[in-house]
Amino acid sequence: MNIGLIFAGGSGVRMNTKGLPKQFLEMNGKAIIIHTIEHFEKCKAIDAIVIVCLKDYIEYLEDLLDRDRITKVKKIVPGGSCGQESIYHGLCAAEEISESEDDIILIHDGVRPLISGKLIHDNINMVKEKGNAITVTPATETIIQVGGEQEITNIIDRKSCYTAKAPQSFYLKDILDVHRQAIKENKTDRIDSASLMKEFGHTLHTLEGPTENIKITNPSDFYIFRAILEAKENSQIFGL
Numbered sequence: 651m652n653i654g655l656i657f658a659g660g661s662g663v664r665m666n667t668k669g670l671p672k673q674f675l676e677m678n679g680k681a682i683i684i685h686t687i688e689h690f691e692k693c694k695a696i697d698a699i700v701i702v703c704l705k706d707y708i709e710y711l712e713d714l715l716d717r718d719r720i721t722k723v724k725k726i727v728p729g730g731s732c733g734q735e736s737i738y739h740g741l742c743a744a745e746e747i748s749e750s751e752d753d754i755i756l757i758h759d760g761v762r763p764l765i766s767g768k769l770i771h772d773n774i775n776m777v778k779e780k781g782n783a784i785t786v787t788p789a790t791e792t793i794i795q796v797g798g799e800q801e802i803t804n805i806i807d808r809k810s811c812y813t814a815k816a817p818q819s820f821y822l823k824d825i826l827d828v829h830r831q832a833i834k835e836n837k838t839d840r841i842d843s844a845s846l847m848k849e850f851g852h853t854l855h856t857l858e859g860p861t862e863n864i865k866i867t868n869p870s871d872f873y874i875f876r877a878i879l880e881a882k883e884n885s886q887i888f889g890l
């Protein structure tokens with residue numbers, strides 16, 4: 651089976667929402683997290699959805715799922731004390747509903763509501779073909795590394811730079827193995843699943859996704875999301 655693991659555990663500090671975490675902000679009458687979940691709900695290749703949610707908002711999320719008639723969510727689990735632990739909670743919940751050694755998990759950010767059915771399918775196909783799929787987009791600006799005194803320590807050749815996005819997709823057994831090894835070795839602060847898999851020696855395969863698959867991190871991203879939705883509804887400019 652193919653499982654969507656959607657991470658909605660963040661408290662949205664960078665968004666400065668003054669209360670409601672950003673994944674619950676509404677756009678066109680629907681919470682951002684519901685916009686995201688609906689892509690997985692509608693995709694025939696997805697059999698089940700697991701959500702990692704802020705503990706105090708689980709009931710709130712359950713009400714939204716009822717209201718918006720989402721049926722594929724099989725488990726909602728609370729986040730942990732850091733991103734890595736939260737993902738691990740979700741992976742363990744996925745393991746409980748898993749039916750075979752070959753089950754695939756697509757780890758996605760709840761605040762990336764512009765994912766498409768095509769990107770979901772492409773992720774699944776690449777996992778079957780190559781063992782994993784890390785969604786990326788080519789960097790459109792030069793990436794610089796900065797040291798402690800805010801001085802530039804390295805300028806990376808842009809031709810080899812991409813930014814990691816989501817979904818990040820794996821065989822469930824592979825990513826669970828790596829998380830369990832990391833726990834044994836006391837490595838608990840890795841930024842995402844790709845970093846952890848790389849650290850434990852897996853060769854990772856990139857999948858170029860659409861640039862509109864943005865993560866709503868700062869207030870400006872919220873307005874970009876609104877503009878893209880509007881453009882999709884009203885016209886076909888730029889092939890959106």
Ligand SMILES: C[C@](O)(CO)[C@H](O)COP(=O)(O)O
Pocket residue numbers: 660733759813814815816841842843865867
């Ligand atoms: C997984 C991710 O989307 C890759 O770009 C990103 O690391 C998630 O970031 P956040 O720290 O949860 O905002």
